[in-house]
Amino acid sequence: MHELLEYALKFAEKQHVFQAEALATKSEIITLVIEKNDVKTIEHKTDQGLGVRVITKKFGKEYIGSAFTLNLNKNSIEETVKNAVQSSQFRKIDFSNASFPSFKTIQTVKGIYDSKIPNITLEELTEIGKLILESAAINEKINSINAHLTLISYWIYLVNSLGVQIGYPSTIYNVSVEVIAQNLNELSSGEEEYINRIFNEEKAYQTARAAALTALSQLNSKQIKSEIIDVVLAPEAISELLMYTLCQEIKADSVQKNQSPLKGKINQEISSNLITIIDDGKIEGAIGSKPYDDEGAPTEAKTIIEKGVLKTYLYDAFSAIRNGKKTLGNSLRPSSEIIQKYAVEPQAAPTNLIIKPGNETFESLIRDIKKGIYVKKVIGAHTSNAVTGEFSVVALTAYKIEGGEIKFPVKNAMIAGNILELLKNVDGIGKIQKQCQSLSIDSSIITPCIKIKNVAVSA
Amino acid sequence: MILDLAEKAVNYALNFGAEYADVRIEKIKVTSIKYSQEKFDVASSGLIFGVGVRALVNGAWGFAASSLIENEEENYVKNASRLAVKAGKAASLHSKKEADIVLLKPIKDEDKIVVKKDLSLISIKEKMEIPINIVETTKKFNKKIVSASALYLDECGEKAVATSDGAKIINELSRIYFSVKAVAKEGEKLTSIHESEGFLSGFEIFDKIDLRKYAVKAAEKAVKMLEAKPAVKGRFKAILDPKIAGTFIHEAVGHACEADYIITNQSILCNKLGDQIASEQVTIYDDSTLNGGWGSSKYDDEGVPTKKRVLIENGVLKEYILNRETAKKLGMQNNGGARAASYAYKPLVRMSNSYLSPKDFSFEELLEAVKEGIYVKGSRGGQVDPAKGVFQFSAEEAFLINKGEIAEPLFNVSLSGSILETLKKIFAIGKDIEHHPGFCGKDSQFIPAGDGGPHIAVQEIIVGGKI
Numbered sequence: 032m033h034e035l036l037e038y039a040l041k042f043a044e045k046q047h048v049f050q051a052e053a054l055a056t057k058s059e060i061i062t063l064v065i066e067k068n069d070v071k072t073i074e075h076k077t078d079q080g081l082g083v084r085v086i087t088k089k090f091g092k093e094y095i096g097s098a099f100t101l102n103l104n105k106n107s108i109e110e111t112v113k114n115a116v117q118s119s120q121f122r123k124i125d126f127s128n129a130s131f132p133s134f135k136t137i138q139t140v141k142g143i144y145d146s147k148i149p150n151i152t153l154e155e156l157t158e159i160g161k162l163i164l165e166s167a168a169i170n171e172k173i174n175s176i177n178a179h180l181t182l183i184s185y186w187i188y189l190v191n192s193l194g195v196q197i198g199y200p201s202t203i204y205n206v207s208v209e210v211i212a213q214n215l216n217e218l219s220s221g222e223e224e225y226i227n228r229i230f231n232e233e234k235a236y237q238t239a240r241a242a243a244l245t246a247l248s249q250l251n252s253k254q255i256k257s258e259i260i261d262v263v264l265a266p267e268a269i270s271e272l273l274m275y276t277l278c279q280e281i282k283a284d285s286v287q288k289n290q291s292p293l294k295g296k297i298n299q300e301i302s303s304n305l306i307t308i309i310d311d312g313k314i315e316g317a318i319g320s321k322p323y324d325d326e327g328a329p330t331e332a333k334t335i336i337e338k339g340v341l342k343t344y345l346y347d348a349f350s351a352i353r354n355g356k357k358t359l360g361n362s363l364r365p366s367s368e369i370i371q372k373y374a375v376e377p378q379a380a381p382t383n384l385i386i387k388p389g390n391e392t393f394e395s396l397i398r399d400i401k402k403g404i405y406v407k408k409v410i411g412a413h414t415s416n417a418v419t420g421e422f423s424v425v426a427l428t429a430y431k432i433e434g435g436e437i438k439f440p441v442k443n444a445m446i447a448g449n450i451l452e453l454l455k456n457v458d459g460i461g462k463i464q465k466q467c468q469s470l471s472i473d474s475s476i477i478t479p480c481i482k483i484k485n486v487a488v489s490a
Numbered sequence: 491m492i493l494d495l496a497e498k499a500v501n502y503a504l505n506f507g508a509e510y511a512d513v514r515i516e517k518i519k520v521t522s523i524k525y526s527q528e529k530f531d532v533a534s535s536g537l538i539f540g541v542g543v544r545a546l547v548n549g550a551w552g553f554a555a556s557s558l559i560e561n562e563e564e565n566y567v568k569n570a571s572r573l574a575v576k577a578g579k580a581a582s583l584h585s586k587k588e589a590d591i592v593l594l595k596p597i598k599d600e601d602k603i604v605v606k607k608d609l610s611l612i613s614i615k616e617k618m619e620i621p622i623n624i625v626e627t628t629k630k631f632n633k634k635i636v637s638a639s640a641l642y643l644d645e646c647g648e649k650a651v652a653t654s655d656g657a658k659i660i661n662e663l664s665r666i667y668f669s670v671k672a673v674a675k676e677g678e679k680l681t682s683i684h685e686s687e688g689f690l691s692g693f694e695i696f697d698k699i700d701l702r703k704y705a706v707k708a709a710e711k712a713v714k715m716l717e718a719k720p721a722v723k724g725r726f727k728a729i730l731d732p733k734i735a736g737t738f739i740h741e742a743v744g745h746a747c748e749a750d751y752i753i754t755n756q757s758i759l760c761n762k763l764g765d766q767i768a769s770e771q772v773t774i775y776d777d778s779t780l781n782g783g784w785g786s787s788k789y790d791d792e793g794v795p796t797k798k799r800v801l802i803e804n805g806v807l808k809e810y811i812l813n814r815e816t817a818k819k820l821g822m823q824n825n826g827g828a829r830a831a832s833y834a835y836k837p838l839v840r841m842s843n844s845y846l847s848p849k850d851f852s853f854e855e856l857l858e859a860v861k862e863g864i865y866v867k868g869s870r871g872g873q874v875d876p877a878k879g880v881f882q883f884s885a886e887e888a889f890l891i892n893k894g895e896i897a898e899p900l901f902n903v904s905l906s907g908s909i910l911e912t913l914k915k916i917f918a919i920g921k922d923i924e925h926h927p928g929f930c931g932k933d934s935q936f937i938p939a940g941d942g943g944p945h946i947a948v949q950e951i952i953v954g955g956k957i
Contacts, residue, residue, distance in 0.1 A: 069585055070583075072577075073580055073581040075552070097533070099535075100536060101539050107560060111536075111537065117615065121533070157580050157583045177756075211877055219878075289637065290637075374534075376532050378531075410873040410875065414904070445954040489952075
């Protein structure tokens with residue numbers, strides 16, 4: 032693959048560009064699909080493609096262009112370079128001294144590749160499928176089991192005309208299970224997801240069983256009345272809320288474009304002092320970990336919020352130069368399951384967004400709550416307003432808390448508010464973290480349960 | 491030619507042991523441009539070439555997809571067929587082996603589009619002027635507009651579908667989508683409005699339409715919403731405008747009619763065919779044949795001719811949206827509802843253009859019928875749990891209705907409720923109708939789907955918003 036990338040660079044140089052970058056991904060995705068209690072499909076996808084970015088100069092001003100191709104023959108690569116150059120003609124960079132990163136640092140991150148993943152046989156996979164079904168079929172109330180088990184292995188290659196030349200493999204293992212339970216005419220659902228870099232068969236069965244238990248625990252749900260009460264949010268609910276709000280607001284691009292309420296708030300208190308949030312792109316084994324970001328800069332750890340005080344925004348190469356800073360290794364080309372990074376332009380984004388755990392157990396978090404709800408899963412967070420942080424979501428899996436105990440499942444409750452208000456009202460943090468998927472398949476939010484006071488809950 | 495290549499792939503799959511196979515090959519060019527704050531966040535074009543092979547083996551499915559390289563495509567296609575059959579064989583090991591499909595008579599056809607200005611021959615520079623124009627017009631509208639952004643997407647090229655029961659379809663694509671977002675500010679208050687449009691057309695569409703219209707509409711609404719007060723909450727009588735009515739029809743009814751959800755018991759419309767599930771005035775279609783419709787196509791992604799599906803007629807549930815497999819399982823006539831986001835995804839049961847059929851109320855008569863309540867307009871999207879039958883949408887604009895007249899604007903209004911209860915509470919339907927382009931997501935597949943309807947009046951809906 033490096034040969035093709037070098038070919039693209041050489042061809043770009045012939046077009047008299049100032050700088051050029053070529054990135055390719057090559058991926059293999061195997062998915063086992065279980066639908067309604069049956070191993071239904073196995074999917075096997077392979078993908079490769081190449082993306083070119085160029086910086087061109089005209090009358091002392093700099094311009095950026097980009098284009099991509101899945102068709103990796105030389106004619107098509109040449110056409111792609113020309114397309115990138117053409118798209119740059121009109122796209123002036125709004126600051127001077129624009130440059131792609133030029134790091135020569137050699138860095139490795141542990142635990143992001145598991146050689147077992149590309150080597151699992153399809154026969155082993157269907158066997159796991161059978162056992163997932165058995166694990167979720169707890170009793171006769173389990174009506175329907177649906178699941179996806181996905182094994183992704185991919186290589187990212189990147190070269191640029193400043194001498195950056197990298198290539199590294201990664202794997203992702205993802206199990207998501209949805210179980211529908213039925214009691215007379217009432218249906219309830221339970222969803223659980225496990226995501227990691229390393230293959231773990233046992234986790235697939237645990238996830239299936241947990242989804243079944245959640246579905247069963249949601250039977251006999253009741254409506255609650257609208258009021259302002261304490262809420263305990265599970266990692267799944269927190270991730271869902273943060274990815275469409277805070278994760279957008281801490282991007283330097285958003286701040287520079289006046290699209291973040293965090294503008295001008297560096298070193299100010301923006302949340303409860305119980306909250307410390309770190310972005311760490313090189314911790315071992317996490318989904319968002321990688322040695323280099325998606326434009327070749329080494330990843331690193333940085334504290335975003337320290338005991339409630341905002342410390343930094345997240346920078347990629349361009350947003351950093353614009354602010355006279357250095358990149359923090361937060362360039363991301365967001366991807367879905369098929370890792371097609373070459374088709375997406377990079378932006379500043381969190382890698383692994385980590386909420387530092389506290390020391391409370393789940394029991395101690397709910398112990399003092401007279402009236403409240405525990406919310407495990409929310410839907411509708413993608414309708415949040417990333418500019419203001421306002422959100423309004425449905426608590427799909429939730430339980431009423433009364434007198435310090437979980438009492439009954441709750442139907443159709445809505446939670447609305449502003450993410451920064453929510454973070455100000457944090458009243459307790461759990462000690463056990465869970466890794467959840469963020470917006471890109473290779474980014475995560477790692478968080479424990481969080482207790483929040485005075486949240487508007489409506490029926 | 492890619493249709494020949496697709497036919498070869500079908501034959502390879504049969505030789506490797508598939509009982510049935512369908513193949514899609516796409517060779518398309520795409521452009522995406524995003525312009526905001528006087529700069530382009532994205533301006534890129536891409537060449538897409540790939541194959542997707544689906545094979546039915548021993549009552550289970552295998553699917554393989556691969557990007558293709560010119561001059562080596564036949565090897566790649568052969569390998570994809572091999573992997574699809576291998577996957578199907580493995581899946582069948584622990585499967586109930588119940589997968590089966592409806593077969594059709596062989597059919598060879600073309601779904602062509604006549605364009606005057608081929609999108610692949612228009613320079614990206616010319617395309618980049620579209621969002622610039624929209625944004626500039628939006629910003630000039632009023633000093634309160636503090637920022638505006640616009641999106642331009644297009645794709646053109648060819649898609650081939652070949653199946654082992656003899657479908658040989660070549661589909662020419664030429665699709666354009668654009669949208670604008672206007673942000674207005676006064677004091678600390680920010681509002682934003684989104685307008686979008688989509689066409690199955692060549693670049694000549696920009697000689698015919700007035701881009702200003704979209705810009706002005708977005709800007710006007712954003713400025714108006716600056717006067718909005720915090721949303722009320724509780725249960726209200728409401729008028730839904732065509733956009734949010736369309737969103738409701740699509741999200742709450744259309745998805746529940748998708749036969750895969752029916753089979754897996756994930757829809758509240760299971761076992762309800764022939765039942766009165768909505769008020770008598772409600773007739774809902776999903777129409778793949780809608781002329782110029784954003785989600786229209788002559789054939790679906792399983793090579794099956796599409797049609798206009800009557801989902802609900804006078805309140806009675808009539809038809810589900812079906813593909814080859816769900817039609818077989820339910821013993822129903824296939825209505826061509828299989829669509830895939832691209833060659834890299836297997837076709838799923840999907841909507842095309844779903845809309846509520848107009849009746850006879852004028853807007854004034856609807857206001858009079860509601861008297862006291864709220865008027866909600868536009869949609870920021872929403873989500874539905876088809877198993878639980880609940881929905882939640884955020885509106886872009888909302889107004890109180892007071893004594894049969896539109897009164898003060900409200901912001902941050904979101905609607906929720908039970909789908910079936912809400913369908914029965916639709917008590918008056920307008921005579922206007924609008925169709926809107928959108929992108930619908932299901933199992934990570936985003937496809938163009940249109941939705942629409944007239945203004946409708948609902949007896950009761952839950953308004954959440956901020957309390």
